[in-house]
Amino acid sequence: MDAFVTRKKRNSTPCDSIAQEESTEIKLAILSSLHPHLEQDTLLDILLAHDGNVEATSQALRTPRLLKKPGARSAVASQASLRSFAVGSGSSDPSPASKRAKILSRKGATLHLYDPQDISEHTPCTIIHNFLPAGEANSLLLELLDEAKSFGKTTFKLFDTVVSSPHTSGFYVGSYHELQEQKHEYVYNGSRMTDVRTLTPQLEHVKMQVQEAVNREIQERIRTHYGGKKLKYQSPAPWSPNAAFVNCYNGPQESVGWHSDQLTYLGPRPVIGSLSLGVAREFRVRRILPSDDTTTTTINAAADAAGQIALHLPHNSLLVMHADMQEEWKHSVSPAQAIDPHPLAGNRRINITYRHYRAGFHPRNTPRCPCGVPAVLRAATRKRENWGRYFWMCHAGNVPGKEACAFFRWAEFDEDGDFVAGEQDGGGGNKQEKETRWEGEEQKEQEKGD
Numbered sequence: 001m002d003a004f005v006t007r008k009k010r011n012s013t014p015c016d017s018i019a020q021e022e023s024t025e026i027k028l029a030i031l032s033s034l035h036p037h038l039e040q041d042t043l044l045d046i047l048l049a050h051d052g053n054v055e056a057t058s059q060a061l062r063t064p065r066l067l068k069k070p071g072a073r074s075a076v077a078s079q080a081s082l083r084s085f086a087v088g089s090g091s092s093d094p095s096p097a098s099k100r101a102k103i104l105s106r107k108g109a110t111l112h113l114y115d116p117q118d119i120s121e122h123t124p125c126t127i128i129h130n131f132l133p134a135g136e137a138n139s140l141l142l143e144l145l146d147e148a149k150s151f152g153k154t155t156f157k158l159f160d161t162v163v164s165s166p167h168t169s170g171f172y173v174g175s176y177h178e179l180q181e182q183k184h185e186y187v188y189n190g191s192r193m194t195d196v197r198t199l200t201p202q203l204e205h206v207k208m209q210v211q212e213a214v215n216r217e218i219q220e221r222i223r224t225h226y227g228g229k230k231l232k233y234q235s236p237a238p239w240s241p242n243a244a245f246v247n248c249y250n251g252p253q254e255s256v257g258w259h260s261d262q263l264t265y266l267g268p269r270p271v272i273g274s275l276s277l278g279v280a281r282e283f284r285v286r287r288i289l290p291s292d293d294t295t296t297t298t299i300n301a302a303a304d305a306a307g308q309i310a311l312h313l314p315h316n317s318l319l320v321m322h323a324d325m326q327e328e329w330k331h332s333v334s335p336a337q338a339i340d341p342h343p344l345a346g347n348r349r350i351n352i353t354y355r356h357y358r359a360g361f362h363p364r365n366t367p368r369c370p371c372g373v374p375a376v377l378r379a380a381t382r383k384r385e386n387w388g389r390y391f392w393m394c395h396a397g398n399v400p401g402k403e404a405c406a407f408f409r410w411a412e413f414d415e416d417g418d419f420v421a422g423e424q425d426g427g428g429g430n431k432q433e434k435e436t437r438w439e440g441e442e443q444k445e446q447e448k449g450d
């Protein structure tokens, strides 16, 4: 960890401000892995109180009397239903929507939403309770509890520290051919996946039901939230999942920290169908706020943490994360103080995220950086002027024994989120020359914007 904490700042590159934003997430990931029983908000508060110093924060957490009192602590606001609030309020403000917006904008508060209509109105998600016939949900739960016995924790390298996710997971694809491709061509956090499985007949069967429901919800979302037109870069093709990540959270302390799902293989504006089984847990979402101040990373992080919304995901609920989710919001499953055991699962929660890996984003089609590791696709969220743009960057920093290089390239897509002609870069050719040219151009572009 020392290497990370005392890491020297690199020379200014186009992705420096992005790296700074990332560093708060990384610090939180390290702290989460060292103190898995603590909520991300608490870790963030204490990290801020220790000026962003991970080592001091971790030391203080090991010795509670050393804790600096954070200046502004997160409040927790519980609101069973925004609708009942709006109806019951005697305020002179005529618009229920503006009343809701006021509650939602309360900085530092966590708002608990249960009602599907509230969730759909105020988050980029929709929820369907009692999604599968009860017997089918139970049978899938039992099968996946059994599968989960052999799941592992995802570990990844963050500078000199190997961090492992505080839950276990398994990855499933549709065919043996896809399984081989996943093992030998795809790269996650700089490593290859060794445990890839084929979808069980039950996972396949449920996939078809999820597919139908998600496509219906996408159309509804377009009608009710996007003014009748799909989002720019959202794929116009029907959503057809071809992979599933299955997560197992064994006990109240198992969790997943704040993140957005990787866009690298899903492409921009992806939609994800997420089915929860077993113990009910809290799924939190918060908006990503752009910030134009590159010097106060920790303050930005605090602003970022404002206005969390907690959704409750009971057994047999399908959550659709819509196309406005990954680029504009982050999500997490926070550790719970207490849970209600489930009759079949005990303390365990199973979550299946069905995803569509786009053929155009197969690693053979996407840029590789000079270190030979496929580049990672990210949405620019740091600076207001770059909002809505995407970039490819080196992910070698997460490969054990490799240093990240300075590779950075803005990504360009057509209206439907496919690469524009000439952008594809899987075939080699004048790759090095092209990359150097791109980097130079983007450096200039960035300087103009600063």
Ligand SMILES: O=C(O)CCC(=O)C(=O)O
Binding pocket: 245, 247, 256, 261, 274, 283, 331, 333, 351, 353
């Ligand atoms: O467990 C969940 O509900 C969410 C899991 C998740 O965010 C993920 O797998 O990326």
Ligand SMILES: [Fe+2]
Binding pocket: 259, 260, 261, 331
């Ligand atoms: Fe996720």
